[in-house]
C-alpha cells in the first residue's frame with residue numbers, strides 16, 4: 075500500500091493551486107507525492123461541479139503534471155468524498171444567453187480528449203461519493219478508474235434536456251457496451267460502484283480510506299506496463315458489431331418515442347451515439363459537441379434547468395428557514411386513520427425509518443389499515459425495490475392501536491380521517507389532551523381550512539397541514555400548510571421530515587384547496603364548461619394527454635371518483651362562488667350509478683383490466699346537463715383546434731395560480747411550478763405552470779381570458795394579479811416588489 079509522505083516544506087513547494095480569477099467558482103489542487111504521482115483534486119463545494127474555472131484549472135494542472143519531470147503519473151479525485159456532480163448547471167444560463175461561450179469542442183476535445191486522455195503520463199480517476207454527468211465523463215477519459223462500492227456513477231444529462239457533452243455518448247458505450255450504456259443514459263439512472271465494476275465502467279473497488287492510495291498504485295502499475303494503458307475512446311471490444319448495434323439503436327428509438335413522445339433530445343442522443351459507432355469516435359465527439367450546443371438552447375433544457383433549481387428552492391422559505399432554527403428530533407409519529415391516505419402516509423414514514431403508531435376506531439379497520447401498509451411494502455418487494463429482510467424490519471416499525479395511550483410520547487401526529495369538520499375538531503381536542511406539549515399536530519386534509527379544524531384548541535402554533543397526495547408512499551410532493559399562527563420551528567421540523575421521507579415539500583398558506591387543489595379545480599371545470607357548449611370529452615382528454623399530462627380532466631375525474639369530485643366541488647362553490655362553473659354533468663352521472671372507474675362507468679367505460687373506452691351513451695347526459703345549465707352549443711367550440719383546447723383548459727389554471735400567488739398562499743412562482751409538476755403531473759419539460767405561462771406572455775393570456783369571459787362568463791375572468799402584469803408586459807413570475815419597481 076502506498077503511503078503518502080509529504081514533508082511540509084516539500085509539500086508546499088510542490089503544491090500547485092490552479093484557480094482562475096478571484097470569483098469562487100472552484101479550482102483544482104495539485105500535490106505531487108514522493109512516488110511521483112500527481113494528485114489533482116477538484117474543489118468546488120458543495121458537489122465539486124465543473125465550472126469553467128474548474129475546467130480551466132483542470133487543464134492547467136494536467137499540462138503542468140505532464141510538463142514536470144518529477145511527475146510520473148496522475149490521479150484525479152474530488153474534495154470531501156465527492157468526485158464531481160458534473161458540469162456546473164448554474165452556468166447554463168450564461169451559455170444560453172451567449173454571455174460565456176467557449177469555442178466548440180474546447181472542453182470535450184481540447185481538455186477531455188486531447189489533454190486528459192492523450193496525456194503522455196497515465197491517469198487514474200479515484201471516485202468516491204458521486205461521478206455524475208461531466209464528472210463521470212472526466213473519469214472515463216482517464217486511463218483507469220477506481221471507485222468506492224457505494225459511489226454513484228451516471229450520466230443524468232437527459233433529465234436536463236441535454237445530452238452528455240464531454241464525450242459521454244462515445245466513451246460509455248465503449249466501456250460497458252451499447253445496451254447497458256443506452257440504459258444508463260436514457261433512463262438517467264446512476265449505477266453504484268459495485269455494479270460499475272461488474273460492468274467494466276470502473277477497474278477496481280476500494281474503501282474510501284484506501285481509494286487515493288490504491289489509485290496512485292494503479293497509475294504506477296500502468297506506467298510500468300503491469301496494467302493496460304487504455305484510452306476509452308478507442309476501445310472496441312465491448313461494442314456490438316455494426317448490424318447488431320443498429321438493431322439495438324432502432325429499438326431504443328422506438329422505446330424513447332413511446333416513453334416521451336414530446337421529447338426530441340433522447341432521439342438526438344441516440345443519433346449521436348450511432349454516428350460514433352458508424353463513423354468513428356472522433357466524428358462522434360464533434361457530432362456530440364454540435365448537438366449539445368443546439369440542445370442547450372432548447373425550450374426543454376431551459377424548462378428542465380428551471381425545474382432543477384426550483385425543486386431545490388422549495389425548502390428555502392423566507393422568514394422561516396433563514397432564522398437559524400435547527401430541526402428537532404422526531405422519533406415517533408402517530409397517524410390517525412388507516413384508510414387509503416393514512417396507510418399510505420404510514421408507509422412513507424416507515425420507509426423513512428420512522429416508528430409509526432397507527433390508530434383506528436375498531437379492530438376491523440385497524441387490521442385493514444395494517445394490511446394496506448403490508449401490501450404497499452410487499453409491492454416494493456415484488457418490484458425488487460426492497461429485500462424480504464427489510465420488509466420485516468419495516469413492518470416491525472408499525473404498531474396498531476385503538477386508543478390514545480401510546481400517544482403520550484409521540485413527537486408528531488398526522489390526522490388522516492374523512493373530510494368531516496366536526497370529527498376533525500373532536501380529534502384535535504383529544505390530541506391536545508393526550509399528546510405531549512411539544513407534539514406537532516398535523517392534518518392531512520386536502521381542502522378544509524386548518525383554522526376551522528383547530529378552532530377549539532389552544533395550541534395554535536403547533537397546528538400544521540401535511541397534505542400528501544395519493545398514493546402517499548409514491549407521490550413525490552408534500553404540501554406543508556401553515557396558518558398565521560403555525561410556528562416557524564414546526565415548519566422547519568416538517569421540512570426536515572419531508573427530506574427524510576424523500577418528498578419535495580412546498581410550504582403554502584392556509585385556504586380552501588391550498589395550492590395544488592386550487593390550481594387543479596379549474597382544470598376539470600374548464601373541461602365541463604367546454605363540453606356543455608359543444609366540445610368533445612374524448613377529444614379534450616386526447617389533446618391534453620398529448621400536451622403531456624398523464625391524463626385529461628375527464629379520465630382524471632373517473633380515477634378520483636365522483637364522490638370526491640362532488641364533495642370538493644361543494645367546497646369550491648361555497649368559497650369561490652363567483653368563478654365556480656356549476657355543471658350538473660357529474661352529479662347526473664353519479665345519480666345513474668356511474669361514479670367513475672370504481673363503478674366501471676363514468677365518462678368512460680372500463681373493462682376488467684381497467685382499460686378505458688369512450689361511451690356513446692355519454693352524449694345523453696351531456697345534453698341533459700346542458701339543458702339544466704341553460705346553455706346552447708357554440709359552433710366555434712365544436713371544432714376547436716388543439717391549441718385552443720390547451721389554452722382554454724390551462725389558462726384558467728394559470729389564472730388561479732396567479733390568485734394563489736397574489737394572496738400569498740405560495741411564496742414564490744417557482745413553488746407553484748413544482749406543485750403543478752409533482753402534484754398535477756404537469757410536464758416538467760414545460761417548466762411548470764407559471765414558467766410555461768411566461769413563455770406565452772402575460773399579455774397574451776390576459777387578452778384570451780378577457781375575451782372568453784365576455785363570451786362565456788365569470789369563470790374565465792382574469793384576476794387583478796394577471797391584469798397588473800399584462801398591462802406592464804412583465805412576467806407572471808415577477809414578485810410584487812419587481813412589479814412595483816417597474817411602476
Ligand SMILES: C[C@H](O)CC(=O)SCCNC(=O)CCNC(=O)[C@H](O)C(C)(C)COP(=O)(O)OP(=O)(O)OC[C@H]1O[C@@H](n2cnc3c(N)ncnc32)[C@H](O)[C@@H]1OP(=O)(O)O
Pocket residue numbers: 120121123124159160161162163164204206207208209211230231234237238239240242383386387
Ligand atoms: C457536459 C455535461 O455532460 C453536462 C453535465 O454534466 S450536466 C450536469 C450533470 N449532473 C447532474 O445532473 C447532477 C445534478 N445534481 C444532482 O443530481 C444532485 O444535486 C446530487 C446527486 C449531485 C446531490 O444531491 P443532494 O445531496 O440531494 O444535494 P442537492 O440539494 O441536490 O444539491 C446540493 C447543492 O448543489 C447544487 N448542485 C448539485 N449539482 C450541481 C451541478 N451539477 N451544478 C451546479 N450546482 C449543482 C444544488 O443546486 C444544491 O445547491 P443549493 O444547496 O444552493 O440548493
